[in-house]
Amino acid sequence: MPDTPDTKAAGEARPVGAGRQLLFLREEELRLAQDLLFFGYRDFTAGPDAILAELGMGRAHHRVLHFVGRRPGITVGELLAILGITKQSLGRVLTPLVEEGYVTQTPGRNDRRQRLLTLTEKGEALERRLFERQREWVMQAYREAGPVAVEGFRRVMRGLMGPEARAQLDRAAPPDPRSGPSHPKPRSAA
């Protein structure tokens, strides 16, 4: 895959062969993906952000509520690994959540150094409120796009994730043991 010699003033120079045309398309494909991800992610988070702002919180609080809600009893260390931030950064968000009664810390029964994190009822209520807001938005997009598109969306997003994130996702999202494995695609499909 060479260095795409000449794709400057796109759309100007009429491409000569199919090679150029293909290169141009791939270029425009990625530009489109960049736009879609920027705008899409921004608007995807806009709803919860508005609710959180009223409570003096931010996106980081939502992430904690989300992942603690998904895996009640998660340890601080596991949460840090999932979020990929430092404990100082987590602390500034987690401590207030505990103090204001959204999250409880209970010492682990095997290892009493651990603080197992769980949502309180208050925390569950807030998480659910944020969840519902986002649900409407996403479900609307899913309905418009259709089930085939949704499946494609999931496959591409999964592909955009790094290997570690993929592993964490599988751990965080038990793929419902009643159905068979969904898409154990290896990432060696060049």
Add this chain to the structure above:
Amino acid sequence: MPDTPDTKAAGEARPVGAGRQLLFLREEELRLAQDLLFFGYRDFTAGPDAILAELGMGRAHHRVLHFVGRRPGITVGELLAILGITKQSLGRVLTPLVEEGYVTQTPGRNDRRQRLLTLTEKGEALERRLFERQREWVMQAYREAGPVAVEGFRRVMRGLMGPEARAQLDRAAPPDPRSGPSHPKPRSAA
């Protein structure tokens, strides 16, 4: 669409009817979407972020380079509308980019109050470097997922965007006049 009465300890209570099963799936569907977007977006931006960090820049600089690169001669006002930030925020990123020779400002010939923004060669080079990094990542995901999935990905991401963002996208991404209109789907497909 009622308030999902009872989906707490997911996977425990064997669902009784198809209704519950469906509700559960919709819940888990959204949880999965949240995870996918969080991890996917993060890893999507990780590559450029690393390059930018070496140059003492951040994601905001990349966005400016990206959108100025897409629409050379864009005005400051248009850029502000696309990014959805204040001029003060933009200023702190744009001014250094101009001072360090990545972007040029030329007065508009119709309206000389305007500063039309264009990438210099240096700016184009950096944008291209960031672009190539992301290209590898995205193309890998696209190849793994396949063309049908890519089309689905695009449809869903478009649906996640708000109406204004969708309009801006159409303006920013001229859908190649040689081909017919791609997907002029109205958002009234309930």
Add this chain to the structure above:
DNA sequence: CTAATACGTCAACGAAGCTGACCAAAATCG
């Protein structure tokens, strides 16, 4: 001429990340 527009800038602030240093409690290893 006056008013609106496009852009810039100073000041202060907030959210959320970072590094580095240091500490306590509990588990683990020798």
Add this chain to the structure above:
DNA sequence: CGATTTTGGTCAGCTTCGTTGACGTATTAG
């Protein structure tokens, strides 16, 4: 047992990138 590692918390300071509010200037439009 005693030393070390691990888990988690905390203090201090810094950076990026967003915000409001106020004010200034050039230029266009009424």
